Amino acid sequence: MKSQHILNFILGIYIFIFLSYLFGPLIIMSITAFNSAEFPAVTPWECFSWRWFQEGKIAYDGQHLAGLSTDWRLHDGLIKSLFIGFGVVVLAVPIGMAASIVLTQVHSRLRTIFYSISIMPVLFPGVIIGISTVVLWDRIATIGGEGFIADIGRNGIFLTILGQTCFISTYCFLIFVARLQRFDQTQEEAALDLGASQTQVFFKILIPYLMPAIASAAVIAFLASFENYNTTVFSILSDQTLTTVIASKVRLGISPAISALALVIISLTLIAAITYEIFRRREDKRKKQRQDLLLFEKTQDSRLKIESKKSFKIPKSIFILLFIVIFGILGFNQLVKNGLYGPKCVEAAESAKKSKFSEQLKLLQQNQVNEKDLQGGELGGNKDYGDIFGDPNLFKDFGGFDTD
């Protein structure tokens, strides 16, 4: 028994480490979104600010770092991503549904082949799906000559929808297959016996039964499309989606605006997950009540009668929420008290950095002079270096810091 306790204890620690491995990076990234420094970091902490969600900043060396609300490339990419996601849902859900229904109707050898081909796209690396779509459609566009076919064959958004549909249909297919496995086929037969046409059976029985699967397939398809990078980066050609914009930003240099974007996405995800969980629990509860009621009606056993109590209970999650809010207010208060929030703090940090930068510059210039003194002649002096640091106008364009 004792060894069991120790084992559980170790397991608990392990799970804690595992969860912090999963969440730690995301939490730290979220924190860096509020640091006003232009490099996403927790230390050194400059000021608490919302600038990365708003207008961004122009760094002391003249580099412009756009914030979330002012970055038009991001907005452009977002719109295209949403459009592509919508297109993929419209194509992939019906395809997945058709394939899964037909799978229940074919048999033996054909079934195995059909199933194997259907799940193949999931096992293909995403880059390969993107490439094959592009090369095929480029060929089609070449053969098709000028006109409509050539236009769509070289349209990045169209190709991306096709490429993503290729493997996202498989996700939908698998969701539908799982749901159809529990389908009672006698329902269909009964409807047919009662004189319904096949089309009616499809719309009145099969579709309503598949409705939950359609909903979850649509959500999954949209999310998979929205966050896809590997296929998109090839098939998008000269256009940009949200993910390719993010990728090019990350590659060019890392800015806290990306942390801010990530925080927005994380918040949306959390809200969605919590809403889903609440709905699911409520649904479960309702189902259980209905079953209890049914049981009571069937047996008429008074022991099974459940008096519905209407007492109001405070849900536990309120306490957690309250705790977070109080903690947040306290922390924020602390920030304000220590002068780590607001435009003043940002200004102070900025000027401190500027003066540090100009100090370093001065030091450089001094070194240059010292060198000249040491060498005592033409060699190694300012002349040899083309007067790089001697020219006071050189750094003028960087945006006016105080050189004196």
Add this chain to the structure above:
Amino acid sequence: MNSFFKKNGPLISTYFIIAIVFWLIFLIVIPQLYMLDLSFRPNLPPLLRGGSDDVHTLVHYKHFIFGSESSEDAYNYVDIGVFVNTIFTAILVTIINLCFCYPIAFYMAKVANPNAARLLIVSLIIPFWINELLRSFALRILFAGEGVINNILIGTGLIDSGINFIAMDIALYTGLTYAYILLMIFPLYNALESLDTNQLEAAKDLGSSTFRTHWRIVIPHAKAGIASGCTMVFMLTAGALATPVVLSSPNTYWFTQLIYQWFNMNDNWSRGAAYSILLLSASVIFVLLMMRLFKVKIGEIVR
């Protein structure tokens, strides 16, 4: 075919056939076959395509093995090195993921009470709804030269100057392990959940040690889940592009980056296609190996 129409009615049958033919033929089979064909063709300007020079050739595969004709090396050490490194690292990442996830999956399936397990599952899913690029970016913040980890290590006095995690590829390997860990947990969890707890108790009553119970009962039962998880993680890791783009050091290439270069920067589509075929064959070989090793069918791998 006739019975198919009879069973579904004309309207629905047409919809089924159009949807399936469009998907299987136009989206899956033809693009792959065309890419395979393209990989055997020389890289020609658009005007010469279909002309007399457009013949089947092995030039791109030769380039992968022997390098360009102007190079002095007998073999193309750079590309082969990248390929071997990619495959080897992907296998390593898969094994590490399996070792990491097995205890968690076992805990969720057999030890934890259902509510705690549910909560754990939901909280595990949340990080994976967030874009792979952004997750890699989070790790990049941690591993940067003046990032959190370096600052902590220096602050506690363990090291004197910052470690360059990105140049040492530690960041890349951590990122790859981090990226697809969920796809290992869920197949394992599904497989382990169906294990009858009575079997574990019986083994214990008969005096089997914990290790032996796992080796003889739990692991054989979870075989399909292990095969499925390993395949998915390997495929996605070997075919990863987002994580290497964000986290790899300037002098380390992932094989997909090489493909990307041939394709987008050097405009040599047929060579890009040839390299893609190589990656695809490696993936297919791995799947077949897993199927043989664990004696599972392909349908059990993807669920």
